[in-house]
Amino acid sequence: MPITIVKEFCKGCGFCIANCPQKVYELSEEMNKKGYRLPRAVREEDCTECGICDLYCPDFAIILEKTKNKKMRKEKI
Amino acid sequence: MSALGENKEKLHPLVAKYLRRERMPHMACPGCGIGQVVHATLLAIDDLGLTPKDTVWVQGVGCSSRITYSTWIGDNIDAHHGRIFAVATGLKMARPDMNFILFTGDGDCGAIGGNHFIHACRRNLDVTAILFNNGIYGMTGGQVAPTSPLGATTTTTPYGNIEDPFDMCQMAIAAGASYVARWRSTDVKSIANSIKKGIQTKGLAFIEVLLQCPTNFGRYVLKTSNPQEVIKWIKEHTVTQQKAKELSPPELVGKYVIGEFIHRPERTGIVARYQEFLKKYMKE
Amino acid sequence: MASGVKPGRYFVQGDEAIAEGAIAAGCRFFAGYPITPSSETSEAMARRLPEVGGICLQMEDELASIHAVGAASVGGLKAMTISSGPGISLKLEGLGWGIKNEIPYVVVDVQRAGPSNGVATRVGQGDFYTVRYGSAGGNSALIALSPKSTQEAFDLTIECFNLAEIFRCPVFLLTDETVGHTRELLVIPEESELKIVPRRKPTVPPEEFLMYPLDNPTVINYPFPNIGEGYGICVSPYTHTSKGYASTAQEIQEKMAKRLVLKVTANLDKLVRVERQKMEDAEFAVIAYGGNARPAMAAVEMAREKGLKVGFFRPIIVWPFPDEEVLKVAEKVKKILVCELNIDGQLSREVARAAKGQAEVYHLGSGGVEPHLPAQIFNEIRRLYS
Numbered sequence: 001m002p003i004t005i006v007k008e009f010c011k012g013c014g015f016c017i018a019n020c021p022q023k024v025y026e027l028s029e030e031m032n033k034k035g036y037r038l039p040r041a042v043r044e045e046d047c048t049e050c051g052i053c054d055l056y057c058p059d060f061a062i063i064l065e066k067t068k069n070k071k072m073r074k075e076k077i
Numbered sequence: 078m079s080a081l082g083e084n085k086e087k088l089h090p091l092v093a094k095y096l097r098r099e100r101m102p103h104m105a106c107p108g109c110g111i112g113q114v115v116h117a118t119l120l121a122i123d124d125l126g127l128t129p130k131d132t133v134w135v136q137g138v139g140c141s142s143r144i145t146y147s148t149w150i151g152d153n154i155d156a157h158h159g160r161i162f163a164v165a166t167g168l169k170m171a172r173p174d175m176n177f178i179l180f181t182g183d184g185d186c187g188a189i190g191g192n193h194f195i196h197a198c199r200r201n202l203d204v205t206a207i208l209f210n211n212g213i214y215g216m217t218g219g220q221v222a223p224t225s226p227l228g229a230t231t232t233t234t235p236y237g238n239i240e241d242p243f244d245m246c247q248m249a250i251a252a253g254a255s256y257v258a259r260w261r262s263t264d265v266k267s268i269a270n271s272i273k274k275g276i277q278t279k280g281l282a283f284i285e286v287l288l289q290c291p292t293n294f295g296r297y298v299l300k301t302s303n304p305q306e307v308i309k310w311i312k313e314h315t316v317t318q319q320k321a322k323e324l325s326p327p328e329l330v331g332k333y334v335i336g337e338f339i340h341r342p343e344r345t346g347i348v349a350r351y352q353e354f355l356k357k358y359m360k361e
Numbered sequence: 362m363a364s365g366v367k368p369g370r371y372f373v374q375g376d377e378a379i380a381e382g383a384i385a386a387g388c389r390f391f392a393g394y395p396i397t398p399s400s401e402t403s404e405a406m407a408r409r410l411p412e413v414g415g416i417c418l419q420m421e422d423e424l425a426s427i428h429a430v431g432a433a434s435v436g437g438l439k440a441m442t443i444s445s446g447p448g449i450s451l452k453l454e455g456l457g458w459g460i461k462n463e464i465p466y467v468v469v470d471v472q473r474a475g476p477s478n479g480v481a482t483r484v485g486q487g488d489f490y491t492v493r494y495g496s497a498g499g500n501s502a503l504i505a506l507s508p509k510s511t512q513e514a515f516d517l518t519i520e521c522f523n524l525a526e527i528f529r530c531p532v533f534l535l536t537d538e539t540v541g542h543t544r545e546l547l548v549i550p551e552e553s554e555l556k557i558v559p560r561r562k563p564t565v566p567p568e569e570f571l572m573y574p575l576d577n578p579t580v581i582n583y584p585f586p587n588i589g590e591g592y593g594i595c596v597s598p599y600t601h602t603s604k605g606y607a608s609t610a611q612e613i614q615e616k617m618a619k620r621l622v623l624k625v626t627a628n629l630d631k632l633v634r635v636e637r638q639k640m641e642d643a644e645f646a647v648i649a650y651g652g653n654a655r656p657a658m659a660a661v662e663m664a665r666e667k668g669l670k671v672g673f674f675r676p677i678i679v680w681p682f683p684d685e686e687v688l689k690v691a692e693k694v695k696k697i698l699v700c701e702l703n704i705d706g707q708l709s710r711e712v713a714r715a716a717k718g719q720a721e722v723y724h725l726g727s728g729g730v731e732p733h734l735p736a737q738i739f740n741e742i743r744r745l746y747s
Binding site for chain 2: 004006008009011012013014015018036054055056057058059060061062063
Binding site: 100129131133138143151152153154157160163164165167169170174175192195196351354358360 | 390392411412413414416418420421422424425426428429430431432433434435436437438440454455457458588589591592593594595596597598599605606607
């Protein structure tokens, strides 16, 4: 799966949730040690691996790894 | 399988390769645009194949500097407030073979550091300077900056700012910098490309980034602490150079023009000239 | 590449001797801003440094110079800047960066009459305390040397560079317009006769090296890695840990303050240099330094001719102040006359403190412009001698 969230780096800014074109992320109830509410990729199957979440996260808390699964992306186009 | 990383030690590849693990997460406020610029910087460094041995991060004082200082795995040289360009001059002249990326802020570069900034541009010092323009003094708690918009309420302009903001890109161009550009924090790829171009250009590369400060600019000037709102405000107030040409001067008031303004790699600077100069005057 | 040492006999100003001393010591970066009466040194460096492959820059202001000099040292070069009173005031913040981060370089103060711009072209001695205590925040020590002649200006400049490397700190050459502008003999020896201390590098790998030895506060001859050497050095104006990471912890602040003070005060044995003339049987001592030293010595000679048992004492390293040596003088004589070119009393205040009441301490001050005339000092000796 392409998305990893580095929990302890997240500061709960919400950029991933607000900017994902596929609305993959939602705010979860889980908190990290600093008390920030973490995002969760609830619709990871809709991810087109555009990379905006990785790029926009100011804290390097999202790692998007391009998978070799092109079928996932092709279906969305 | 849960999309949340189970292994806490899995790090973003750029962090693993270029940043000090013990200094992460960096100390920027939630939603601050500085992290995005750092991301762009690391993309540029990675693309160019720069290493900790040949590249130095130089800072001043302010959020721009405190957040980036000692995060880079190579050398980090943090100067006194406003003296970043003077320090960079000493560093680069001593080690012209190395790359220097400067992280400076509106006060550090445009207020206390104004004079050194102007002369570094005039000398076309071969470094790449990134100005973090958040329109306020963030680190010290929200005072007015030379880049604050007219009318902005800040802690030292509680009744509204009566001064016009400084266009530091125009100053850099007038003083002689070889490459000047302005972007927004959300233009991560453009920033990365500009940084790459700046590093590859001999002479001073000055890249201004308009970035959101939700904590101070957001709360004091825009009355919101939502970083998305600040980003939206920035977007509403920026125009491309193309669009700017279509607007009349009154329409341009309060707008920031973004894009690449100038690229004159043919203009030599003090570093290259001094090398030539030594060839002529050095004895034996 | 030329070594920079030009052995021979020269007839030059103190300012030019400073430039030659710097180059002989290995200085290869100079940044300054013109200010009377120091500009002759800047001009000499501009002529000479390129000959030896060095970098000489006239920066846009005093602040830029000192920051560029500190940075050039971090960049791997021995570096120097020069100014006079008003410019030294401007440089004090930058000096703090060098002190805190243990960066070796040399700052020359060619003192002139003050306060404020004063009389640009004439002598004063009003920066004695400024160089020691002027940089923000205290919690540090400072080394300053003061020459009395052109020859000493050359010799002590080399010594400043050496001490800078040994103690890993900025070192002052505290001179004045009289020494700076007097033309007299300078003998530059063969290069092999000069003792130059090179920069020390770490012998352990980066993961084992601590940039700032906070847990070993008295150590000197400590390595100073520079940028691009693989040590990932962190230099910052803020209080920081041994690795250079900014910290607000009280424990770190305490350690840092102690390191910066003890580094010098625990090694005083290497930092005492004084001159004594006719002190063996003296009952009265005259103390002066820098450009006022030779008039004072001449006055002592005049007094001796009259049968007065007067001796002369001069601190050559003026900071750290030679407390013990001054106390010995005070224990020996009944009265001490301190002759300095300021009215407020600076050297005399230090002498009085160090004397611990063992002798009466008198201040003969002058606003500056001229050094004391020997006759002025002699008259005062005669008035006080009993």
